[in-house]
Amino acid sequence: MADTVALEVTRYRPERETEPSFETYEVPLRRDWVVLDALNYVKDRLDGSLSFRWSCRMGVCGSCGMTVNGTPRLTCAAFLADNLPGPIRIEPLEYFPVVRDLVVEITDFMKKLREVKPWIVRTDEPAVPAGEYLQTPAQLDAYKQLSMCINCMLCYSACPIYGLEPGFLGPAAIALARRYTLDSRDQGGAERLEILSQHDGMWQCTFVGECSKVCPKNVDPAGAIQQYKLEGAAHWFKTLLSPKGAR
Amino acid sequence: MSAHGGGPEARGGAAPGAYTPYHPRWYRRRVSVWWWLKRPTYATFVLRELTSVFVAGFAVVTLLQVRALSAGPETYARFQQRLESPVVLAFHAVALAFLLFHSLTWFNLAPKAMVVRVGGRRVPDAAVLAANYAAWIVATASVAAVLLAAR
Amino acid sequence: MRTRPLTPLLWTLFSAGGTLAALLYPVHLFLVGLAFPLGIFEPPSPETLARLVAHPFTRLYLFVFIALPLVHWAHRFRYTLYDGLQLKHLFALVAVLCYGAALVGAAAAGYVLWAL
Numbered sequence: 305m306a307d308t309v310a311l312e313v314t315r316y317r318p319e320r321e322t323e324p325s326f327e328t329y330e331v332p333l334r335r336d337w338v339v340l341d342a343l344n345y346v347k348d349r350l351d352g353s354l355s356f357r358w359s360c361r362m363g364v365c366g367s368c369g370m371t372v373n374g375t376p377r378l379t380c381a382a383f384l385a386d387n388l389p390g391p392i393r394i395e396p397l398e399y400f401p402v403v404r405d406l407v408v409e410i411t412d413f414m415k416k417l418r419e420v421k422p423w424i425v426r427t428d429e430p431a432v433p434a435g436e437y438l439q440t441p442a443q444l445d446a447y448k449q450l451s452m453c454i455n456c457m458l459c460y461s462a463c464p465i466y467g468l469e470p471g472f473l474g475p476a477a478i479a480l481a482r483r484y485t486l487d488s489r490d491q492g493g494a495e496r497l498e499i500l501s502q503h504d505g506m507w508q509c510t511f512v513g514e515c516s517k518v519c520p521k522n523v524d525p526a527g528a529i530q531q532y533k534l535e536g537a538a539h540w541f542k543t544l545l546s547p548k549g550a551r
Numbered sequence: 552m553s554a555h556g557g558g559p560e561a562r563g564g565a566a567p568g569a570y571t572p573y574h575p576r577w578y579r580r581r582v583s584v585w586w587w588l589k590r591p592t593y594a595t596f597v598l599r600e601l602t603s604v605f606v607a608g609f610a611v612v613t614l615l616q617v618r619a620l621s622a623g624p625e626t627y628a629r630f631q632q633r634l635e636s637p638v639v640l641a642f643h644a645v646a647l648a649f650l651l652f653h654s655l656t657w658f659n660l661a662p663k664a665m666v667v668r669v670g671g672r673r674v675p676d677a678a679v680l681a682a683n684y685a686a687w688i689v690a691t692a693s694v695a696a697v698l699l700a701a702r
Numbered sequence: 703m704r705t706r707p708l709t710p711l712l713w714t715l716f717s718a719g720g721t722l723a724a725l726l727y728p729v730h731l732f733l734v735g736l737a738f739p740l741g742i743f744e745p746p747s748p749e750t751l752a753r754l755v756a757h758p759f760t761r762l763y764l765f766v767f768i769a770l771p772l773v774h775w776a777h778r779f780r781y782t783l784y785d786g787l788q789l790k791h792l793f794a795l796v797a798v799l800c801y802g803a804a805l806v807g808a809a810a811a812g813y814v815l816w817a818l
Contacts, residue, residue, distance in 0.1 A: 582788075584787065584788055587786060597782070597786060600778055600779075600781070600782040600786075601782065603774060603775040603778040603779050603782075604775065604779065606719075606720075606723045606727060606771045606774060606775050607771065607772055607775035607776075607779075607804075607807075609727055609730070609731050609735075609771075610767075610768045610769075610771050610772050610775070610807065611807065612734075612735070613730070613734075613764070613767065613768050614768050614807065614810060614811050614814065616734065617755065617764060617768075617811075617814050617815065618814045620748065620751055620752060620755060621755075621814060621817065624748050627748045628748075631739070631745075634734070634735065634738070634739040635739040635740075639735075639739075640735070640736065640739060640740070643731060643735030643736055644736065646731060646735065647728065647731050647732060647735070647736065650723070650727050650728050650731055651728055653720070653723060653724055653727075654723075654724040654725075654727075654728055657720055657721070657724040658724060686725060687724070687725055690725040690726055690729070691725075691726075691728070691729040694726060694729045694730060694733075695729055695733065697754075698733050698746060699733075699743055699744075701746035701750045701751070701754060
């Protein structure tokens with residue numbers, strides 16, 4: 305293994321340029337280094353002006369998502385050794401507006417997460433003395449995989465529909481909706497189905513499947529969306545046959 | 552932080568070209584028409600979607616065949632001859648490849664959409680896959696039996 | 703109640719057509735388009751075929767066989783044009799052309815099979 309590897313990093317400084325450009329940095333090639341380590345080396349030793357987000361450096365916070373050699377990756381999980389030969393191209397997450405260098409604007413994503421009512425919705429709220437909601441392991445198993453989402457937005461960066469259709473709710477939001485609808489404690493299934501059935505909801509998805517491929521937590525948002533489509537279709541036929549509102 | 556949260560402004564950014572220390576000019580790249588060539592999986596996806604064209608094509612061929620059959624033996628014989636021309640044969644060979652691609656991708660994706668829970672546990676994907684392929688074999692065998700046995 | 707009136711129905715038809723095409727189209731195409739014309743297998747005679755097709759069950763089978771995958775194509779192709787070629791502004795026109803063509807095909811199939 306060589307001593308160093310080249311990083312081709314997007315730089316965008318809105319105060320003095322209108323378009324992003326690339327800058328190349330030579331960083332040490334250590335077997336146990338991930339791309340995030342290399343970026344921190346750049347910031348510490350080579351160019352302190354480089355801006356990027358990161359936090360836990362262990363794949364649970366979802367902050368360090370960037371495009372590494374064309375694929376959305378968590379930079380804390382992308383080893384330098386796995387991305388040889390250099391130069392390793394590091395760009396901000398695709399389909400999001402770039403604020404500066406590798407930092408993207410995520411307000412749209414946060415807004416969409418809220419839109420699907422990601423909390424336990426109850427039509428009847430038992431009094432506190434009645435006790436807690438009980439949930440069996442089997443009931444937990446029904447939605448557990450979907451609850452693993454760390455909101456890293458890699459799926460949005462992989463979804464061409466999100467790129468083409470800015471209003472599209474997106475994989476993580478729909479998977480989150482499914483996580484709550486499948487929760488045995490929740491009674492908001494009908495409300496969420498209505499939200500997802502709107503124009504920019506789940507029906508925009510054409511099952512490219514790229515979202516599930518890049519998800520670092522195996523949430524499988526693509527599967528969740530297709531299951532929701534089935535439910536939406538079944539619901540449509542039910543309301544057709546009994547218009548007085550089948551639930 | 553952002554007073555501009557929510558609505559299309561959150562995505563579209565500040566007034567284009569206006570940079571102030573309190574609201575930078577975001578850079579937004581327009582998605583190219585060739586987006587589907589940027590990644591192999593995207594190209595495979597588009598190929599998968601284009602199989603529908605050959606599906607429609609064969610539906611039309613079947614329609615024409617039934618029409619020729621109803622028009623009488625001479626018309627039907629002419630239709631049969633057209634089926635034997637090299638161009639049509641080549642088209643059908645290509646179409647078969649696309650149809651098989653459709654079948655394979657369709658069945659392989661089925662376990663994602665059809666989640667069956669039995670006794671509190673999710674039926675493994677392999678079982679759903681096997682059921683789909685079994686159905687395919689049965690359907691193929693049945694049709695072949697009918698069309699090959701008829702004399 | 704139905705915020706998006708037709709999409710769930712269209713998607714259901716798309717799925718049904720896609721499943722039908724996945725299950726039945728390869729064998730039909732192989733036999734009708736390749737094996738019979740190339741002489742790998744002996745094709746059924748026109749008289750046998752006419753007898754088969756006269757049966758109401760066969761007619762129903764053939765109608766579904768032709769019409770449903772046409773709707774599958776219409777739905778899928780419409781989204782392919784919309785996303786692939788980014789024909790945003792022609793959203794309604796593309797939809798009408800695709801589903802319209804499928805409807806015409808289905809109607810033609812219905813007419814031919816009815817008039818047999």
